[in-house]
Structures are given as C-alpha cells and as structure tokens.
Amino acid sequence: MIEPMAPAPQVDGGVFDGVSATTLWTLRNRASEAKRSDGVIRDPWAITVFDAIAYDYAKFGRPHQVHALRANAFDDPTARYLAEHPRASVVALAEGLQTSFWRLTRNHADAEFTWYSVDLPPVMDLRAKLLPTDDRIVGLAQSALDRSWLDRVDAGDGVFVTAEGLLMYLEPADVLALIADCARRFPGGAMMFDSIPPWLRARTLRGLRLTRRYTAPPMPFALTADQGLALAGGIPGVRRARDITLPPGRGLFGTVPQRLLDRGVLHRLRPSIMLLEFG
Known part of the structure; x- marks a missing residue:
C-alpha cells in the first residue's frame, strides 16, 4: 500500500x-477525526489531502465525527461484497475527496477489484493532483447523472455502487431513475447510499445556515428508513433493501444504542x- 507523502504545496x-x-466539509470532518488519538477512523490520506488544500474550513463550524462514522458504515458492506466478489467493480458516484479506496486496500494491497471514481472535472483534477495513481482506479470526469459511465463499468464479476453524500442533492425523479438504471444494468450487484429525513429536506429548502458564514445547499431528496426499505419490490430489479446503522462512535455516539433511535417517531426523523441488492 502507498503511504501518504509529505504535504505538497497547498x-x-x-x-x-x-x-x-x-466535499471539503466532509473531508475536514474525516481528517480532523483521523488526527485525534481517540478518533473513530484511520484515514491518513484524508489528513494529507486536507493539509494540502488552502480553504476557509472554519466557515463550516466545529468538526464532528458523523462523516467519519458514515465513511466507516460504507466501508464495511463494500469490503464484504469484495470478499465475496474479489474481482468486482466498485463505482464511487460523486466521490469528491473521499479516500475509501485506500482504506479498503490497507490490508488487501493485492486485491483485484476495479475502482471507478466518478465526479465533475474540477473534482477529478484535484484528486489527480493530491492522490496517488493506481492501475485499479479508473477516473471518469462527469456527472453521476450522465449515464455514459454505465457503459464503462465491467460488470462481469459483480458491481457495487456507492453514492455517499450524493442523492440528497438530486431531484427525487432523478434519484429513482438512477437507482432503477443501476438495478437494470447490474443484476447481482448492489448499491449503497445515505439520505436525509423529510424534515431536514424542508429546512434546507428554506435555507439551512450551519454557521453565520455557511448555508447548506438545498437538498431536494429525502427518504425515511421505512421508505428506503420499501424500494425493494417498488423499483424493478431491487430485490432486497437493508437499513445500515452507523457504527459506534465517541461519547453519545457510542453510548446511545441505535435501537433508541428507532423507537416511535424517531425512526422517521x-x-x-x-x-x-439487485436481482
């Protein structure tokens, strides 16, 4: 595995x-967590990239561990799929400055899977400047909604699609069509994504100020856990849906059992x- 080098000029x-x-907001939160001695994630490349980018990160407010826990939540099912399909294709839609590939290959440097990194040209240009090359990584500088990436993916040994921190920023019709296209093109594959609840969608559409200097972008798509589970059978080709919980974190994130968040109305909030899973 390639270890991070000394920081390059910013x-x-x-x-x-x-x-x-x-993507800079989530990068800052992962890197800040990775720098802690009691951090919930080990992510040296996130630290390297964070330190190499000059930006007004303070406008996002105080760092928190949620994005690091989300990254861990995505890593585990991806790793399990690759354990069963070692030559599979992983498609990271709107990958941003995530460093999942290097976390997953930390203990499996010789793994044979192919990693498709999909994002807009400015993001892909910055990834090329700051992250190492690898023969297993295929960079596709385009929108996730530009379906031409579907034709580039080798689906012969299985496909695992990730959409971490993406779908909430898309229109609902675009989200459902994207899921349906993935299910149709990749039978036997899987897709993992996160979503926000409807009450938070409404807040962002009115203008959600995270700090005095930063307002979150509008997030038109929302999905409760129950609505997500109903996608199985509701979209052709989706044969199973699972609600993935965040792994334990630090403080309240480690002491409050997940089952308490699933009682009554909290389950929908x-x-x-x-x-x-695609059939």
Whole structure:
C-alpha cells in the first residue's frame, strides 16, 4: 500500500462552490477525526489531502465525527461484497475527496477489484493532483447523472455502487431513475447510499445556515428508513433493501444504542443509510 507523502504545496480549494464545496466539509470532518488519538477512523490520506488544500474550513463550524462514522458504515458492506466478489467493480458516484479506496486496500494491497471514481472535472483534477495513481482506479470526469459511465463499468464479476453524500442533492425523479438504471444494468450487484429525513429536506429548502458564514445547499431528496426499505419490490430489479446503522462512535455516539433511535417517531426523523441488492 502507498503511504501518504509529505504535504505538497497547498492548492486552492476555492475552485469548489455549491454542492461541490460539501466535499471539503466532509473531508475536514474525516481528517480532523483521523488526527485525534481517540478518533473513530484511520484515514491518513484524508489528513494529507486536507493539509494540502488552502480553504476557509472554519466557515463550516466545529468538526464532528458523523462523516467519519458514515465513511466507516460504507466501508464495511463494500469490503464484504469484495470478499465475496474479489474481482468486482466498485463505482464511487460523486466521490469528491473521499479516500475509501485506500482504506479498503490497507490490508488487501493485492486485491483485484476495479475502482471507478466518478465526479465533475474540477473534482477529478484535484484528486489527480493530491492522490496517488493506481492501475485499479479508473477516473471518469462527469456527472453521476450522465449515464455514459454505465457503459464503462465491467460488470462481469459483480458491481457495487456507492453514492455517499450524493442523492440528497438530486431531484427525487432523478434519484429513482438512477437507482432503477443501476438495478437494470447490474443484476447481482448492489448499491449503497445515505439520505436525509423529510424534515431536514424542508429546512434546507428554506435555507439551512450551519454557521453565520455557511448555508447548506438545498437538498431536494429525502427518504425515511421505512421508505428506503420499501424500494425493494417498488423499483424493478431491487430485490432486497437493508437499513445500515452507523457504527459506534465517541461519547453519545457510542453510548446511545441505535435501537433508541428507532423507537416511535424517531425512526422517521433520523437520517438513514440503505444497502440495496439487485436481482
């Protein structure tokens, strides 16, 4: 495995705006967590990339561990799929500055899977500057809604699609069509994504100020855990849906059992992470 190098001269993160800027928000939170001695994630490449980008990170407010826990929640099902399909294709839609590939290959440097990194050209340009190359990584500089990426993916040994921190920024019709297209093209594959609850969608559409200097982009798509589970059978080709819980974290994230968040109305108020299996 390639270990992070000494920080390169800083690059300007100001090329990002709107939804693309959220990749810097999540990067900062993962890197800040990875730097802690009691951090919930080990992510040296996130630290390297974070330190290499000059940006006004303070406008996002105080760092928190949720994005690191979300990254861990995505890593585990991806690793299990690759254990069963060692030559599979992983498609990371709107990958941003995530460093999942290097976390997953930390203990499996010789793994044979192919990793398709899909994002807009400015993001892919920055990834090329700051992250190492690998023969297993295929970079596709395009929108996740540009379906031409479907034709590039080798589906012969299984496909695992991730949409971490993406679907909430899309229109509902686009989300459902994207899931349906993936299910149709990749039978036997899987797709994992996170979503926000309807009450949070409404807040973002009115203008959700995270701090005095930063307003979150509108998030038109929302899905409760129950609605996510109903996708199985509701979209052709989706044969099973699983509600994935966040792994234990630090403080309240480690002491409050997940089952308490699933009692009564709280079940419909919390964010969710869904794992869909395609038939």
